[in-house]
Amino acid sequence: MIKILNLKKQYGERTVLNIPELTVNKGETVVVVGPNGSGKSTLLRILAGILSKTDGEVLADGEIYYMPQQSIPFSKSVKENILFSAKDSKEIEKRCDDILSELSLSHLANKKAKKLSGGECQRLALGRIIINQCDFLLLDEPTSAMDIEGTEIIESVIKKYKQETGCGILMTTHSPKQAKNLADRVIMLHEGQIAEQGSPDELLSNPQTNWGKKFIDMWKIDT
Amino acid sequence: MNMDSELLQIIGVTLRMSFFSTVISCLIGMPLGVLIGKSVFKGKRTIKKLTGTLMGLPPVVAGLIVYMLFTKYGPFGSFGLLFTVEVMVIAQCMLIIPVVINLTESMTEINAKKLIETAKGLNFSKLKTSLLLLSENKQSLLSVVLTAFGRSIAEVGAVSLVGGNIQWKTRVMTTAIMLETNKGNFSFALALGIILLLISFVVNILASALVREDEE
Numbered sequence: 176m177i178k179i180l181n182l183k184k185q186y187g188e189r190t191v192l193n194i195p196e197l198t199v200n201k202g203e204t205v206v207v208v209g210p211n212g213s214g215k216s217t218l219l220r221i222l223a224g225i226l227s228k229t230d231g232e233v234l235a236d237g238e239i240y241y242m243p244q245q246s247i248p249f250s251k252s253v254k255e256n257i258l259f260s261a262k263d264s265k266e267i268e269k270r271c272d273d274i275l276s277e278l279s280l281s282h283l284a285n286k287k288a289k290k291l292s293g294g295e296c297q298r299l300a301l302g303r304i305i306i307n308q309c310d311f312l313l314l315d316e317p318t319s320a321m322d323i324e325g326t327e328i329i330e331s332v333i334k335k336y337k338q339e340t341g342c343g344i345l346m347t348t349h350s351p352k353q354a355k356n357l358a359d360r361v362i363m364l365h366e367g368q369i370a371e372q373g374s375p376d377e378l379l380s381n382p383q384t385n386w387g388k389k390f391i392d393m394w395k396i397d398t
Numbered sequence: 399m400n401m402d403s404e405l406l407q408i409i410g411v412t413l414r415m416s417f418f419s420t421v422i423s424c425l426i427g428m429p430l431g432v433l434i435g436k437s438v439f440k441g442k443r444t445i446k447k448l449t450g451t452l453m454g455l456p457p458v459v460a461g462l463i464v465y466m467l468f469t470k471y472g473p474f475g476s477f478g479l480l481f482t483v484e485v486m487v488i489a490q491c492m493l494i495i496p497v498v499i500n501l502t503e504s505m506t507e508i509n510a511k512k513l514i515e516t517a518k519g520l521n522f523s524k525l526k527t528s529l530l531l532l533s534e535n536k537q538s539l540l541s542v543v544l545t546a547f548g549r550s551i552a553e554v555g556a557v558s559l560v561g562g563n564i565q566w567k568t569r570v571m572t573t574a575i576m577l578e579t580n581k582g583n584f585s586f587a588l589a590l591g592i593i594l595l596l597i598s599f600v601v602n603i604l605a606s607a608l609v610r611e612d613e614e
Contacts, residue, residue: 240519242519249530250534304520
């Protein structure tokens with residue numbers, strides 16, 4: 176599992192993240208929601224080792240893979256991008272072909288990745304991650320700016336991958352539908368702190384705090 | 399010895415000096431530029447200001463420093479390198495390395511941040527990330543190499559000071575142009591200038607072809 180204890184991130188005097196305790200178990204999908212600037216991406220970037228923490232502890236008993244909001248495609252073909260990202264070369268060609276097919280990218284396998292559309296790039300970014308056997312997946316808004324079809328593909332691939340590997344997933348989203356569809360547990364961040372957490376049904380239908388109620392109402396209007 | 403063979407010899411010395419000073423400067427400057435660009439550390443701003451300042455180092459000052467280091471009674475006088483092509487390469491490296499560091503550092507800072515985040519998310523090793531950075535920035539790096547080569551082939555102050563513009567030994571295109579101009583032999587100086595431009599043109603054409611091949 177990933178265990179976070181008294182995690183703090185400060186920029187000068189300003190505290191942008193303050194989480195006393197948070198656990199993500201293997202086989203569990205935890206979805207982090209909250210407005211822009213609430214600390215969602217900061218949390219993931221600290222866990223991925225991209226950002227340093229100011230204080231606290233992060234413990235993980237396995238390898239963590241991270242998909243940033245803007246994952247850069249390499250100057251190679253789509254297929255080469257996935258092959259290049261694989262750690263283990265065992266049956267790599269077959270696994271790569273399977274992933275391309277799951278992500279509906281088979282017809283683009285030989286296309287230069289730099290020429291893909293935004294949505295295709297995000298699917299490729301997920302493909303480069305899941306070619307590996309991950310213990311934990313950190314996904315920062317994996318379907319942002321994506322159409323309905325692309326979103327459905329990504330969500331089904333994430334579900335299938337979790338089922339097959341039993342990995343733990345911590346992801347952020349701005350979509351209540353996605354949170355309901357994927358999450359075992361939803362965490363609501365407000366100004367860098369956990370405002371509420373619970374099962375998606377519980378939290379989305381019956382938030383406990385005034386801020387939580389306001390956020391869910393706004394969220395429903397937005398979507 | 400006729401004029402043609404002397405001209406060929408001058409072109410040969412020019413190319414040899416420019417090639418080695420460009421290669422050495424890039425081998426030293428590029429890794430340093432990438433390292434500074436992708437790292438966050440105390441004193442980074444000072445280093446950037448320093449390399450920026452050294453980019454404007456007057457060639458004659460660089461030449462003077464190298465001259466003093468390699469003169470008979472200087473600290474490196476025992477090597478006996480003064481008035482050789484080798485010392486001309488050293489003087490040129492002094493001028494070009496800051497340029498290479500500065501340009502590579504800027505390029506890395508602009509392009510590398512998101513790429514490093516992507517690579518880190520995929521658990522790439524440091525070596526794999528560095529190689530990826532280099533291959534993903536091939537075109538920008540090529541521009542740095544061309545800038546370094548351009549500065550090297552066009553330089554006159556430092557090489558004439560430490561090389562001495564010795565016929566059949568350390569005379570290069572730029573110092574030959576200067577000499578011929580001083581002698582009033584303008585047409586020959588102009589011809590040399592055109593040849594120098596042609597060399598630069600050919601190098602640029604070859605580099606563009608490399609980039610085009612990569613894009614395809």
